[in-house]
Amino acid sequence: MSLPNELWLSIFEYLPSQSLRNVVLTSKRFHAIAIRFLYKHLILTSPTSFVTAYSALSSIQPLPHALLLGISPIVERPVEQLKEAVAVVSLAEGDDWTPIPLNRQTNRYRFFQIKDAYQPRFLADATVYENLLTQVTSFASLRQLVFRGMLLPRDLHSILRDLPNLRDLAVVHCTVHFTGVYIDVDHTSLKLQSLTLLDIRAVFPSNDDDTNPRNPRTRLRMLAQVPTIRTLAYDHTVWLHRVFTPSSPPPPLTALDIKFPIHKDRSRVPPGFISFLETLPSLRTLILRNHVPALLLSPRALPALCAISAPLSIISSICSGRSIIKLDIRDEAVLTPLYQVFVEAHSHLSRVQELSLFIGDWDDEVVLAIVARFPNLTKLQIRYARGGPSEDTILGMGSRTLYALPHLVSAHIFRIPLPPPPQSVLEARKRDDDTIYGAPGIGDTYFESMHDIDTVTDTLMEGVLSLQQLPFSQDISVDFMDEQEPRTSEPFDEYTRELIIAWNRTCPGLRTVQLHPGWVWRRADRIDHWVARPCESGIWGDVFG
Numbered sequence: 001m002s003l004p005n006e007l008w009l010s011i012f013e014y015l016p017s018q019s020l021r022n023v024v025l026t027s028k029r030f031h032a033i034a035i036r037f038l039y040k041h042l043i044l045t046s047p048t049s050f051v052t053a054y055s056a057l058s059s060i061q062p063l064p065h066a067l068l069l070g071i072s073p074i075v076e077r078p079v080e081q082l083k084e085a086v087a088v089v090s091l092a093e094g095d096d097w098t099p100i101p102l103n104r105q106t107n108r109y110r111f112f113q114i115k116d117a118y119q120p121r122f123l124a125d126a127t128v129y130e131n132l133l134t135q136v137t138s139f140a141s142l143r144q145l146v147f148r149g150m151l152l153p154r155d156l157h158s159i160l161r162d163l164p165n166l167r168d169l170a171v172v173h174c175t176v177h178f179t180g181v182y183i184d185v186d187h188t189s190l191k192l193q194s195l196t197l198l199d200i201r202a203v204f205p206s207n208d209d210d211t212n213p214r215n216p217r218t219r220l221r222m223l224a225q226v227p228t229i230r231t232l233a234y235d236h237t238v239w240l241h242r243v244f245t246p247s248s249p250p251p252p253l254t255a256l257d258i259k260f261p262i263h264k265d266r267s268r269v270p271p272g273f274i275s276f277l278e279t280l281p282s283l284r285t286l287i288l289r290n291h292v293p294a295l296l297l298s299p300r301a302l303p304a305l306c307a308i309s310a311p312l313s314i315i316s317s318i319c320s321g322r323s324i325i326k327l328d329i330r331d332e333a334v335l336t337p338l339y340q341v342f343v344e345a346h347s348h349l350s351r352v353q354e355l356s357l358f359i360g361d362w363d364d365e366v367v368l369a370i371v372a373r374f375p376n377l378t379k380l381q382i383r384y385a386r387g388g389p390s391e392d393t394i395l396g397m398g399s400r401t402l403y404a405l406p407h408l409v410s411a412h413i414f415r416i417p418l419p420p421p422p423q424s425v426l427e428a429r430k431r432d433d434d435t436i437y438g439a440p441g442i443g444d445t446y447f448e449s450m451h452d453i454d455t456v457t458d459t460l461m462e463g464v465l466s467l468q469q470l471p472f473s474q475d476i477s478v479d480f481m482d483e484q485e486p487r488t489s490e491p492f493d494e495y496t497r498e499l500i501i502a503w504n505r506t507c508p509g510l511r512t513v514q515l516h517p518g519w520v521w522r523r524a525d526r527i528d529h530w531v532a533r534p535c536e537s538g539i540w541g542d543v544f545g
Helices: 005-012 017-024 028-038 047-052 126-138 156-161 216-225 273-277 312-319 335-344 365-373 391-400 425-430 446-451 459-468 494-501
Strands: 041-044 066-069 087-089 097-099 122-124 144-148 168-176 194-202 231-235 255-259 285-289 307-310 326-332 354-361 379-386 410-415 512-516 519-522 531-534
Touching: 005 028, 017 028, 047 087, 047 122, 047 126, 122 126, 126 156, 168 216, 194 216, 285 326, 307 312, 312 326, 312 335, 335 354, 335 365, 365 379, 391 494, 494 512
Parallel strands: 041 066, 066 144, 087 122, 144 168, 168 194, 194 231, 231 255, 255 285, 285 307, 307 326, 326 354, 354 379, 379 410, 410 512
Antiparallel strands: 087 097, 512 519, 519 531
């Protein structure tokens, strides 16, 4: 207990929510120190959880800094996203649910297997929903706000203006209202730095007229005009670049993440997209997901670009004439076209320091090609699906190839399991072309801080109730629980360590080596021992940090 509070704070801020809850209940001193982290991130994705914890929410101190919200109200004319709801929750009691009669037009039971993962089972009645929005606006310290899998509030823009400290906003898998009257939306007072809009659904004619101010997508796009925004992520359901014009140019973005349609038959470049990219002189990081059409950029476009994550087909055109430092090839790279790209873009890729790629079939020659073309590498990641290097190849990799990379500190060379073919329409819709190859998803890149909220639904609400001695019923918002990859058992022994030790003499700068998904070998310096540690699967977390 003689340790200073500052040291405990540094420890507690890295604990997961379940551990934090246990720490808070340990002693009065730990409670006073850790309580500020326990409520830092809140998750409210079910009206049942909100009703149960309603009295405790108002007493939270200090106020939360991040909120994940996914609660929809009952409406007279249910939109598509709400048609599968089975009950309405009121404030009377946490388990007081009013069943929703089965509509003859619904496909609730017939097509249950392909049910949209973001169609909520429980809706809030008018009183619950009003109290929920009041509670949200009372969190004046909110810096991160995520709306996920819900019908967006009609007064969304006024809610945002009531949060003066909001910096990161994400709207994903949400439906926006159609408004019959024009609403003047003014975002000049917002101080957003990061905006994400993905899978935006709208009750609006399919032509999606961008010039119509009553179009809900148009009003949502206007958020991108906030002059303080530096990081922008969006997909083909909203095409944010449409809101920018010569008279209303985009803010000085430094990072851009765009998710194109999955289907490869949509080969057209979206109207205005090329001209939009050519108006971003300060852009440093560009991530293009799924199938991306050929992009013919002006040689003077994107002069500050130094980090690119994109399919192999456009690497040459994007990298040409630009000094790329970080390169991630998102889709499966066939060796012959890969080598051709290396040759074509060699003069522009010679400064690359961080390289990540996926090859379907392992070939020892790929390491030789990388070493020859990227002499300045500090981080290397090669993922493969079939075959693999032999023990002799691994043993001699340091003395035969990696020794030629004097700045290398991180080498990740491991096999990833490819998922089986999709078995349902929903599974096919949810699966991206590139992320199945182990390429980083939205939550695996620098955007992860925006969604840095405990993925176990309402775990922190359980902590609130434990502290307040309130009854707590089992959370039923399982629709919104993120799938967690099971942690693999340790797939190594002392012999694997010996393979890594063989690299010590020729690669003295190496600090991290990964040969299996989920586990890495690390050492502090060249005389330290290699120690195995669990790690996140996929790409290294700070590749685009």
